[in-house]
Amino acid sequence: MFRPYEFFVGLRYLRAKRRNHFISFISVTSVLGITVGVAALITVMSVMNGFEKELRDRILGMVSHASITSYGGRVSDWESLREEIRGDERVLGSAPFIEREGMLARQGELTGGMIRGILPDEEPAVSDVGNEMLEGQLENLAAGEYRVILGSELARSLRVSVGDQVFLMVPEGNVTVAGFRPRMRRFDVAGLFEVGMYEYDRSHAFIHLDDARTLYRFNEGEVGGIRLKLNDMFEAPAVARDIAANLGSGYFVRDWTRQHANFFAALQIEKTVMFIILFLIVAVAAFNIISTLVMVVNDKRSDIAVLRTIGTSPASVMGIFIVQGTVIGIVGTLVGLGLGVALASNVESIVPWLEDVFNTEFLPADVYYISDLPSDLQWSDVTRITGLAFVLTVLSTIYPAWRASRTQPAEALRYE
Known part of the structure; x- marks a missing residue:
């Protein structure tokens, strides 16, 4: 099956056994960071949507x-x-x-x-x-x-x-x-x-x-x-x-x-702030991708030099490392998507189980009127979260890939 040259080499670098185990560790950390960030965002936004829906229904039970x-x-x-x-x-x-x-x-x-x-x-x-x-x-x-x-x-x-x-x-x-x-x-x-x-x-x-x-x-x-x-x-x-x-x-x-404009405006502000805070988890994971690719570029300087000497263009070198970083982002985003949807769809069952395991009550009924965690999974939020996470991971590959494309073959192979 035909595959672009850059795609083939980028995937081969991912499958290859690394000499530097620290690079592999940071790669796994990047995937986990994106997974946790995307899953947490989907779950928390679903819970906040559930609280908003529950409060709105209760308010409209009294207010026409x-x-x-x-x-x-x-x-x-x-x-x-x-x-x-x-x-x-x-x-x-x-x-x-x-x-x-x-x-x-x-x-x-x-x-x-x-x-x-x-x-x-x-x-x-x-x-x-x-x-x-x-x-x-x-x-x-x-x-x-x-x-x-x-x-x-x-x-x-x-x-x-x-x-x-x-x-x-x-x-x-x-x-x-x-x-x-x-x-x-x-x-x-x-x-x-x-x-x-x-x-x-x-x-x-x-x-x-x-x-x-x-x-x-x-x-x-x-x-x-x-x-x-x-x-x-x-x-x-x-x-x-x-x-x-x-x-x-x-x-x-x-x-x-109009009667409850301030209340629902406050809820919307809380959702926006929570989204920004949790999205920082994805941003940190994206910075890890940058670190991973920078170290991979330093580790593969001789390989890059060889590729350049046989005619590989700087744009192709950039494509190789963009593919490598993008695959890390896609894996983390997709795993986080599945985990987040699963958690958001079952949070009303998971929370009582956790309360039984830890013998505690997160929202006591004698203190809070809403003693259960409601969840309202909205696919528009899921699409926005996964889309932003994917775009951020792709953008994080650009600088390391650009550095790789600037590698000079003669200088890289001087001490080989």
Whole structure:
């Protein structure tokens, strides 16, 4: 089978038994360094993608993909507004809501929170709270019964459970001779939920939409806004812009990316920094390739001189050593690719096994809400990592190969 001359000689140098075992050691170290770097990058990026996906899913279990509110804070004709939105095929579901601040109290315990009025039958169309109930269910909320569903951490801070009573105070009230008196109402605890995000489990409570109207003095038929669920949450910014343009002035449409922009921006910065740090492992391995090839060039000076005397061009000499270094890079990259994909695909099984072996718990459930290491292997990341590693190893061969091409036959063979 035909093989280019440079390719044949470069592979022969790799197969040949070296006189200098230190060069062989550095070559193996280079392969291992690239393997470890590529595998670590694929695994860590997959885990970070898994954490981001898990957090995003938990956040969107409470926060809708988009919401429509008015600049006055009240939407009067919400049913006709929803009918207008339903014409957009990108909108899968919608539900009205009222969300205001309030204070919850019981037997000396007092804490603030966000009180959200909902329609129990329609809330599952825009959120997953109904699937995260620890006790009770959304259907326990009934108009006029003044029942409340609390987040697990909020209930723990108030020291209440299902069947207990709490007082809900709103920052609105009446001015009397005795001073300002906030409105207060007694609610029965009808359920507890836990979405796995402390921010929501500690601060949110649900009541019926009609009870929220009465408590916050909304007129009949008024709501705070409409929450939307979309067929593609990543298209939320574009859909929000289109809906806002169709509704005209007076309405404000906000999507989930704007509400949590800082949080997800911080996650993206962490992923970028982690990528740069771990890619330094590959860079160190690439420097090892440079060292290996420089020593090989010094070791093969007489061979290079002989090749030059029989007519080999400087470009061919460069090609020989580029092939040699590139093969080292390809082997390390491919082995790292296989190892990284295997680890990223099985990290959720490997971590519990390691915890059993070392008798420890990496993410205690009583400290972290996400007690398992999630993994989301994305082939775009795999392609980017392996591509950059391969390019870096090829670039690292250029200087040693150039030095080899500059070898002068007469000077190299003078003392042979």
